[in-house]
Amino acid sequence: MLLNNRNSSFDFMKYIISACIVYLCFTSCVGVKQYNAQISSLHSVEELHQDVDKAYSQLQKFHPRLNQYISRAALDSKINALKNEINHPMPSNEFYERLALVLKEIRQGHLMLRPPTQRFSRAQLKVLRKMKFEFNDLDFEVLDKKLWIKSTMGHDSTIVGDQVLTVGKETAGKLVNKYKALSTSDGFNSTYYDRYVGRNFTNFYYSDKGYRDSLMLLLKKGDSVYFQKFKWIKKGRIIQRDSATIGESKTPTKAEKLAYKAKQKSKKKAGRSRGYVPSRDYYLRNFEFIGENNSVAYLKIRAFGDGNQRKFYRETFAKIDSAKSANLIIDIRDNGGGSIDEIENLYAYLALKPFNFVNDAEALTKTPATKATTSLEYSGFIDATIRLFSIPGLLIYDLFHVKKKGEKRYYKLSNSKLKKPKENNFNGKIYVLINGYSFSASSILSTNLQATNRAIFVGEETGGGYNGTVAGQSKYVTLPNSKVRMKFGLLHIESPFHTDPIGYGIKPDVQIIPTQKDRLQKRDPELEWVLNNIREGN
Numbered sequence: 001m002l003l004n005n006r007n008s009s010f011d012f013m014k015y016i017i018s019a020c021i022v023y024l025c026f027t028s029c030v031g032v033k034q035y036n037a038q039i040s041s042l043h044s045v046e047e048l049h050q051d052v053d054k055a056y057s058q059l060q061k062f063h064p065r066l067n068q069y070i071s072r073a074a075l076d077s078k079i080n081a082l083k084n085e086i087n088h089p090m091p092s093n094e095f096y097e098r099l100a101l102v103l104k105e106i107r108q109g110h111l112m113l114r115p116p117t118q119r120f121s122r123a124q125l126k127v128l129r130k131m132k133f134e135f136n137d138l139d140f141e142v143l144d145k146k147l148w149i150k151s152t153m154g155h156d157s158t159i160v161g162d163q164v165l166t167v168g169k170e171t172a173g174k175l176v177n178k179y180k181a182l183s184t185s186d187g188f189n190s191t192y193y194d195r196y197v198g199r200n201f202t203n204f205y206y207s208d209k210g211y212r213d214s215l216m217l218l219l220k221k222g223d224s225v226y227f228q229k230f231k232w233i234k235k236g237r238i239i240q241r242d243s244a245t246i247g248e249s250k251t252p253t254k255a256e257k258l259a260y261k262a263k264q265k266s267k268k269k270a271g272r273s274r275g276y277v278p279s280r281d282y283y284l285r286n287f288e289f290i291g292e293n294n295s296v297a298y299l300k301i302r303a304f305g306d307g308n309q310r311k312f313y314r315e316t317f318a319k320i321d322s323a324k325s326a327n328l329i330i331d332i333r334d335n336g337g338g339s340i341d342e343i344e345n346l347y348a349y350l351a352l353k354p355f356n357f358v359n360d361a362e363a364l365t366k367t368p369a370t371k372a373t374t375s376l377e378y379s380g381f382i383d384a385t386i387r388l389f390s391i392p393g394l395l396i397y398d399l400f401h402v403k404k405k406g407e408k409r410y411y412k413l414s415n416s417k418l419k420k421p422k423e424n425n426f427n428g429k430i431y432v433l434i435n436g437y438s439f440s441a442s443s444i445l446s447t448n449l450q451a452t453n454r455a456i457f458v459g460e461e462t463g464g465g466y467n468g469t470v471a472g473q474s475k476y477v478t479l480p481n482s483k484v485r486m487k488f489g490l491l492h493i494e495s496p497f498h499t500d501p502i503g504y505g506i507k508p509d510v511q512i513i514p515t516q517k518d519r520l521q522k523r524d525p526e527l528e529w530v531l532n533n534i535r536e537g538n
Contacts, residue, residue, distance in 0.1 A: 032121050035119050039091070041091065042089035042091055043089060045089065049083050051484065052079065059106070059111075062488070063111075064490070064491065066106060082098060086098065097115075101181060104183070104184045108489070109184055109185050110487075111470075114485045115484055132232070132234075132235050135202060137152050138152050139151040139153075142195070145173075147175075149162050153280065161221075161519060164219060165217075167205065167215070175208075179200075180194070186465035187467075192439065199437060217229075217230065272307060273285070273307050273308040273309070273312040275309070276306075284303050285299075287299050289325070294325055295326055296328075297325040297327070297328045298331065300331040304339045304442075317424050320426055325428060327431070328431070329433065332433065337440025337441035339441065340358065340413070340415055344357045344415045346445065347449070348419060349421070356496050358494060358496070360412055360413055362491065362492040363402060364409065366409065368490040369394050370391060370394040371475050372474055373387055374387065375477065411472070429534075430454055430456070431458060432446060434457055434461075438462040438464065440471055443505060447495045447497055452497075457506060457508040457509050459526045461508065465502070466499050466504060468494025469493060470490075471489040474490065
């Protein structure tokens with residue numbers, strides 16, 4: 001009997017592999033032109049209704065907190081109303097916008113929709129990889145209900161701090177409001193939207209408008225208004241822009257190229273524990289002492305994830321302990337989250353007594369890890385084959401990690417075990433800087449610190465919820481007709497602490513929201529308040 005089962009399993013695996021090969025060969029034959037034609041053509045009412053049903057059925061089947069902020073009856077009503085509104089053929093982008101406005105009502109920040117975008121042939125990609133679009137080098141920020149250029153990865157610093165009046169032929173305000181309407185936050189929180197749209201404005205614009213040969217922005221500097229054109233340029237070119245040479249450029253010499261490569265290599269080596277991000281030329285984790293006698297330790301964390309985080313925190317807190325710093329500032333403004341292992345490890349250096357960092361995660365599916373891995377789009381035959389052979393192992397992994405308790409299933413997290421503080425944990429005064437883009441893992445860390453009265457919070461209410469978030473493993477769904485892509489979490493992850501009413505973030509003890517005037521004067525009002533508070537001994 002056992003042998004027969006093994007033979008049957010082997011035959012089944014051979015069948016799956018053969019089917020996978022046939023599928024990949026078939027899909028590779030579908031040309032770029034056909035795909036681009038499909039997403040730009042008008043889809044029938046029946047096809048769009050099928051896509052609505054597909055999206056909703058996937059959420060009902062796999063999302064563990066689908067009706068946390070909206071009742072089943074109310075959501076059913078909105079889905080039915082959407083289908084009634086879709087009474088004529090429309091292209092993928094228009095359908096995406098209508099669907100996004102409805103799914104926004106679920107109020108789960110990790111539930112994301114993306115419209116399909118133009119694909120390129122291999123020849124086109126070969127050319128594009130050698131180029132970059134200057135517009136994509138810009139970082140934006142929404143402050144005072146206006147769109148501003150916050151920074152740029154290019155060499156044009158003259159436009160930093162300028163207000164954006166129009167992008168192409170549309171006003172910046174109109175575009176910002178449109179993209180905010182298509183975004184979602186955890187619960188009823190509102191601070192996330194401006195931060196999220198500002199940080200992702202270039203991505204939103206590309207998804208909305210598609211490929212552009214060039215783009216004209218109308219900018220305002222003080223009382224002056226002027227146009228600035230952004231175009232595709234070759235990678236590696238040094239852009240020189242000042243009041244006299246706007247738009248001029250030069251190709252770097254061989255010596256400049258070698259010097260640049262050596263510098264990047266050095267940064268990458270130094271950043272193995274700090275998490276160096278070459279595309280942005282910064283580190284995820286940064287540490288320094290502020291003030292005299294190393295009395296204030298400052299830890300700036302842009303995201304939780306890449307690099308050897310354990311080594312970084314081990315070395316950092318050893319330095320703090322050696323310096324006998326009395327105050328620690330943890331800056332997680334604009335930190336969108338990341339690894340739960342990292343935030344638990346960091347918290348172990350901040351806790352004063354044994355702790356359970358999170359509860360076991362609620363799950364609707366028996367196989368979250370398997371569903372998450374198999375739902376990713378295949379990047380090629382090798383990728384598909386590797387993932388195919390990983391399925392048995394993932395199923396076994398899920399079998400041992402998902403347990404039913406009462407009417408619900410829970411995913412066993414190693415982070416839910418009782419842990420002890422680190423030996424050289426910090427027992428001084430902690431300040432945490434937060435804003436609307438402090439999201440996901442940043443909010444889970446903040447919940448633990450605030451609930452245990454371990455820190456003073458300064459800034460703006462976090463975008464992530466106090467009572468947890470649906471994230472962890474993520475499922476990806478491509479709707480069959482419109483090719484709109486949907487991503488949502490499979491695990492509800494929360495700390496042991498809760499608050500009422502639900503649906504809001506971690507609120508600061510001291511609310512400070514920066515203005516554009518602060519940016520132009522290069523002031524950091526949140527950090528300034530903390531340093532003054534420390535100086536005054538409050």
